[in-house]
Amino acid sequence: MLISRYSKPEFDPYGDSSPEETDALWAAPVAPGALTATLSLPGSKSLTNRELVLAALADSPSLLRSPLHSRDSDLMVAALQQLGTTIESVDGDGEYGSDLRITPGELFGSTTIDCGLAGTVMRFLPPVAALALGPTTFDGDAGARRRPMATTISSLRALGADINDDGRGALPFTVHGTGGLDGGEITIDASSSSQFVSGLLLAAPRFANGLRLRHSGERLPSLPHIEMTIHTLAQRGVTVTSPEVGVWNVAPGPILGTEVDIEPDLSNAAPFLAAALVAGGSVTITGWPAVTTQVGAHLAELLPLFGATVTLDGDRLTVTGTGRITGVDLDLSTGGELAPTLVGLAALADSPSTITGIGHIRHHETDRLAALATEINNLGGHVTELPDGLAIEPRPLHGGTWHSYDDHRMATTGALLGLVVPGVEVENIGTTAKTLPQFAELWHSLVSGTVTQ
Structure with a gap:
């Protein structure tokens, strides 16, 4: 059948x-x-949400063909729209929904983002919010408040971001964006989730000094997801080098707009x-x-x-x-x-x-x-x-x-x-x-x- x-x-x-x-x-x-x-x-959630973030940070519009339409991806779309990105449905021949055209805009905070239970939203978007102008508050479902976020919060602070979490290391918290982030060299422990690494790598080309990221934990789970992030960056003209296991370098530079078919x-x-x-x-x-x-x-x-x-x-x-x-x-x-x-x-x-x-x-x-x-x-x-x-x-x-x-x-x-x-x-x-x-x-x-x- x-x-x-x-x-x-x-x-x-x-x-x-x-x-x-x-x-x-x-x-x-x-x-x-x-x-x-x-x-x-339908399309891959992991790929759809990575491509949405990169399209929002790109230097020109992008088209995502056959993206996933689900709660996680819809939360990502809504969040990026709140930060100033234009995302429009366009006709496509996919059986599971329309294609998406993403036009980058100037990033503004002064909003609250609903993360639902989406790890990609709560861990990929705080670095983007640090590049926006104004405060952005992140919150989500009751279960989301139990998910570890301390690594995202501490890593952004180490890069110069101002974040208020009342010491929770978890949702809710507020990123006080100043329109940019210096970047530089940091060490994190991503043992509990590879998303901590991916979230930083996705935004790193927009940091003034790029990023040199080192993982210090005993193990790094879900390494293929980091490889996916590096591949999506490469497709948009960004080179990520890894001189040794658990170390990644990203130089500052443009992220290209492009057309992408989502698997x-x-x-x-x-x-x-x-x-x-x-x-x-x-x-x-x-x-x-x-x-x-x-x-x-x-x-x-x-x-x-x-x-x-x-x-x-x-x-x-x-x-x-x-x-x-x-x-x-x-x-x-x-x-x-x-x-x-x-x-x-x-x-x-x-x-x-x-x-x-x-x-x-x-x-x-x-x-x-x-x-x-x-x-x-x-x-x-x-x-x-x-x-x-x-x-x-x-x-x-x-x-x-x-x-x-x-x-x-x-x-x-x-x-x-x-x-x-x-x-x-x-x-x-x-x-x-x-x-x-x-x-x-x-x-x-x-x-x-x-x-x-």
Whole structure:
């Protein structure tokens, strides 16, 4: 079957509602048998939000083709508009929404930015606000106030910015922009999120003296996301050099306006591709890029460890499974955002698994390690938290409420388990609007075999 062309849900990120309010239980559909599905997915959130920031800082207009339209990207659009950037929808042939034309403008503060639960908004935009003239206050959902922000705040202070956070090291805080930032050399600990590095690198060409950034922590999670940032900068004429691991140099200079095609979100492909392993059958994702910096590309190597067969034919990646899942011993340091899906697979495997290198995902939308252990155990599983990961001993699972914790990847993991565990009800499936507003419709069509043209 071919699944395509779905509308957005009624949830409006610009309105008064928030994901916490969409808390009705959603009955996860059970797969009636082996799956056969072909899907196209909307654009990458990580790429869309990086390109939006760079387009706002560029020296001429940019056009983003096939960008993601979701809560996270809409929050980024709204924030940049509040800071003085003109962003307009233009006709495009993408099935998931319009293209975007971004015209840079003089940056002004004197506004309050709603970060929602978007790490890219709360960590990419404070450096931009430091370049604006006037105060910019950052706040977000209740869960956002628990996410670590001290590194962003301290690093900008070290570069000369005036920030008032009342000592919280977290939202809310106010950046008192003066129209520019000197930049220079700083050392930070980005152990809890690579977004601290990316946020500084994106704005660094606009610093008067550029930036020499050094990471001092024990480990640097999600390195592919930093590589993605460096690649997007290079496409706009900015060279980032790295003389040694954990050190980056950015010279001051222009950021070019350009036209960009946004790739499909490969991390959002994870639960759909994993469904072939859980229920058996084959699932194909179209538009798979030949070369990419997205973390989701690692699925092609990771899913075979669980027993899948993966084939790539042009831009079509197909995962085939038998319904039998093999346990793994896996270091997932470079792909932490894939952990919820892979832990879900491990809970249904025929042997124990240990997945490590993911301690940093305690600081995502929720403490994902604690959330995954709690929810799988509540369904009869046996998951033990480790300092840097999870140990999963498969046991027969039963139905029950699966709490999402306002975390889109927790919600999709509940749906994945529900393919073969009758009676799973996901609380707040609407939180998937963060990166994939069409998730519930796509998932029902995946299971039912409905063809939508």
